[in-house]
Amino acid sequence: MSTAPPTPSPPGNGSYVRMQESEDFAELRRRFRTFAFPVTIGFTAWYLLYVLLSNYAGDFMAKKLFGNINVAFVLGLAQFLTTFLIAWWYARHANAKFDPEADRLRAVVEADVEHASEDAR
Numbered sequence: 001m002s003t004a005p006p007t008p009s010p011p012g013n014g015s016y017v018r019m020q021e022s023e024d025f026a027e028l029r030r031r032f033r034t035f036a037f038p039v040t041i042g043f044t045a046w047y048l049l050y051v052l053l054s055n056y057a058g059d060f061m062a063k064k065l066f067g068n069i070n071v072a073f074v075l076g077l078a079q080f081l082t083t084f085l086i087a088w089w090y091a092r093h094a095n096a097k098f099d100p101e102a103d104r105l106r107a108v109v110e111a112d113v114e115h116a117s118e119d120a121r
Helices: 014-021 023-057 070-119
Strands: 064-066
Touching: 014 023, 014 070, 023 070
Parallel strands: none
Antiparallel strands: none
């Protein structure tokens, strides 16, 4: 059994806990979830549709659209396009909706931590 003294928590540790429990932080998390979860579910459904069509609708996927380009190829490329569009959309949305509030909350915590570390000196 060890009798080592407990390690002290870093200065301002309470700042992080208070921020995590604050209404502002909860609102930021709620706004993130209301964006991220539906987009994730939608993309997953789209991906699974592609996989299911590839496995069970071979005749449909093999249908030629023009030249040697078939439905499977177009839908496969659309998967990549969708991925890039979602990344672009998320970056724009985060820059406009999440980042300003996250920066404000971070400044509050950093100021609190700085104040706590000055008090500890």
